Amino acid sequence: LNKRNRKNFRKLFLGLHGYEQSQLFAEFDFAQRKLIYTFLSPEELANVFDDTEEDPGEMGKYLDEMSDAYVSRLLSEMYMDNVVDIFTDIRPIKRKKYIGLLPSDEADQVRELIHYEDETAGSIMTTEFIKVDKNQTVDTAMQHVKQEAQEAEVIAYIYVTDEANKLVGVLSVRDLITHSDDEKVADVMATRVLAVDVNEDQEAIAEQVRDYNFVAIPVVDASEEIVGIITVDDIIDVIDEESAEDYSHLAGVDTETISRNPFQTALKRLPWLITLLFLGMLTATLINHFEGLLSQVSVLAIFISLITGTAGNAGTQSLAVAVRRLATNNHLKIARLILNEIATGIIIGVITGVCVFIMVGVWKQNFLLGAVVGTAMASAIFVANLAGSLIPIGMEKLGVDPAVASGPFISTLSDLTSVLIYFNIAQYFLQLFIK
Amino acid sequence: LNKRNRKNFRKLFLGLHGYEQSQLFAEFDFAQRKLIYTFLSPEELANVFDDTEEDPGEMGKYLDEMSDAYVSRLLSEMYMDNVVDIFTDIRPIKRKKYIGLLPSDEADQVRELIHYEDETAGSIMTTEFIKVDKNQTVDTAMQHVKQEAQEAEVIAYIYVTDEANKLVGVLSVRDLITHSDDEKVADVMATRVLAVDVNEDQEAIAEQVRDYNFVAIPVVDASEEIVGIITVDDIIDVIDEESAEDYSHLAGVDTETISRNPFQTALKRLPWLITLLFLGMLTATLINHFEGLLSQVSVLAIFISLITGTAGNAGTQSLAVAVRRLATNNHLKIARLILNEIATGIIIGVITGVCVFIMVGVWKQNFLLGAVVGTAMASAIFVANLAGSLIPIGMEKLGVDPAVASGPFISTLSDLTSVLIYFNIAQYFLQLFIK
Structure with missing residues (x-):
């Protein structure tokens, strides 16, 4: 499968879902991975890395194997929250180097995200969300969504802000497509937005998302500005993690970290x-x-x-x-x-x-x-x-x-x-x- | 709050999220509930019932308190999977009566859903999903989505079927809004659809949804026709349920059913x-x-x-x-x-x-x-x-x-x-x- 026939490999590999790709990738050895870095573009590999369930520490090692240019493009294509996950698990010197490889605005965001405490909203949120102004019309908002759709992690909700950049409402794509083009966003949006504070504990947030059946929940800072969103896939990981913790405690042993030795x-x-x-x-x-x-x-x-x-x-x-x-x-x-x-x-x-x-x-x-x-x-x-x-x-x-x-x-x-x-x-x- | 001032109550109550409404509703006594049935329309109460975390058996009792006409409208407004949840927990005679109150096509669907075994895909799926033909254009598909958007539980994915009604592809709303109107659905859709069988165990499905980060997963029958979808909110409930089961087993006691006696x-x-x-x-x-x-x-x-x-x-x-x-x-x-x-x-x-x-x-x-x-x-x-x-x-x-x-x-x-x-x-x- 993984010989010199680049074309065949690409056809088979890219036909798989990102999670399956990451499962395969995890089984490759060093030589095979080196080959992958030439077979796949950084954009394609970013997809694989976004869907992986591997340990962030493991992912950090892969970065060391790539050229700087490759790393730079790979990281800027990945979702911000996943990049931050990798960065929190590697040594500060390396982290600094990799952050330097990012475009300056993304580098700033990563630097900010990395400082949130573990197990808080800030540590699991992503900054790729869609935001519109409350004075826009449905039509211009829709245009905006179309533009951003490729970047954003979740487009189920669009968040509405006022002049002071405060979160004042939320729209679903459903609302956008079922309302006429010339209505104003402010008239269509739901004004009751449940948001969580950036320092809130992840377990409490998981409970809210579960009870309210949200697909994503916005995260705001002290001045009520929206700084990120937490998506349901991250919430599932939190629920899994917390219940595994409870189970481990009851047995008096960490049942999650599997060591072969x-x-x-x-x-x-x-x-x-x-x-x-x-x-x-x-x-x-x-x-x-x-x-x-x-x-x-x-x-x-x-x-x-x-x-x-x-x-x-x-x-x-x-x-x-x-x-x-x-x-x-x-x-x-x-x-x-x-x-x-x-x-x-x-x-x-x-x-x-x-x-x-x-x-x-x-x-x-x-x-x-x-x-x-x-x-x-x-x-x-x-x-x-x-x-x-x-x-x-x-x-x-x-x-x-x-x-x-x-x-x-x-x-x-x-x-x-x-x-x-x-x-x-x-x-x-x-x-x-x-x- | 709950006196004769209908207007005020409605304003306050309807301003809340469905889950909060259901929390309040659970604390009302019989007389208060009777009042609610006159204050709220069946459509409004359907929202409350869809978001509740109460025991399905408890919900069945509420139905007994309402008039037949009210129940009929309430149930046909609720999501099918939630209706079925209630029905599986009430006595067969009552169940038969309530199914009789539904419009005949919904009654048929409920009768079918109710027969799936507990803890299988069939028992947790909903039948409200959006389906388009692969020969439609993006534009007509979008029109279809707009029409169905109010009914469907999740509109993140649109499922594509061929002439024989087989599931052949999937589209995201993102795909629809980013592609030009006259392209054909078949050219835009992803042809690799991960679907689960209607008899598959819910725990295995939960693992897939978690690993692949899906918001919903389609359910197919033996002839590969799509019969329903399972949404991520139901998956979270499954994960919660299964981990609580593991925990209970480790302690040798059911920790979930709380009895006050x-x-x-x-x-x-x-x-x-x-x-x-x-x-x-x-x-x-x-x-x-x-x-x-x-x-x-x-x-x-x-x-x-x-x-x-x-x-x-x-x-x-x-x-x-x-x-x-x-x-x-x-x-x-x-x-x-x-x-x-x-x-x-x-x-x-x-x-x-x-x-x-x-x-x-x-x-x-x-x-x-x-x-x-x-x-x-x-x-x-x-x-x-x-x-x-x-x-x-x-x-x-x-x-x-x-x-x-x-x-x-x-x-x-x-x-x-x-x-x-x-x-x-x-x-x-x-x-x-x-x-």
């Missing part, structure tokens, strides 16, 4: 495991503290893992529910959530406790032991359940993302409380009935 | 807990089996929860990684994943085992005990780690969604294997060194 994989998982190991050692010293009791009634040891395991499971469930509710329902009353969780904990605890009481009582023909294990189980579940929702709520109050609290953390923590509860209850029952 | 909440969480309780009882009987050993060396009991807890955490991590990789990388070589996980398990196991060996040895001044606990820990982690990736892979092979394997399940299962490993190793060491 097992040492790197291990390195990624060990920190959390070792941290929790120390928490586990605390639990062990606690059991050690009760060794006298254990050697006296060694049957108690049988149910340690049953109680810690079940309480850990209940805690994980309540943690996941609390994290999701905090993420989706902002107007939720915290007091209500806690009360609900307390009641749920009592119900789950009592039912599970009774089950265990019967199972242990029948199995060991010892209903006193059953009562000890059952009571301990009920209390441990109640505490783990409550911790599972209180910890994320507390983190939210402290301004920490509640999704960081992980399932393994809750279950290891609940091991500690469960053991404490279990042995105290056992000791109490022993004193009550034996002595 | 703690009994219902408890009922949702108990099945999994009780199931795992039985698995936990198995672990308890296993420990019981080793009671002789335990009463002889009661110090062993101290480290049960340390080993089961840490192995469970490692298992949860490897489970989450495997589930995500299976979900995102379809072309992944399974053998490679397993080999990588085995290597990772060995590395993590050995490092954690050595840590534990030192900690226990120093603490208890007994390096033989340290060796027992360390070796058991290393083996238990290795097994849990492997199980965490083998179980989802096995489920995928069996055609079960691997995301169903939950963290609590893996950690309860690993309790069992960890205990088995721990006591066997302890027994072996004892025989070796003591006897």
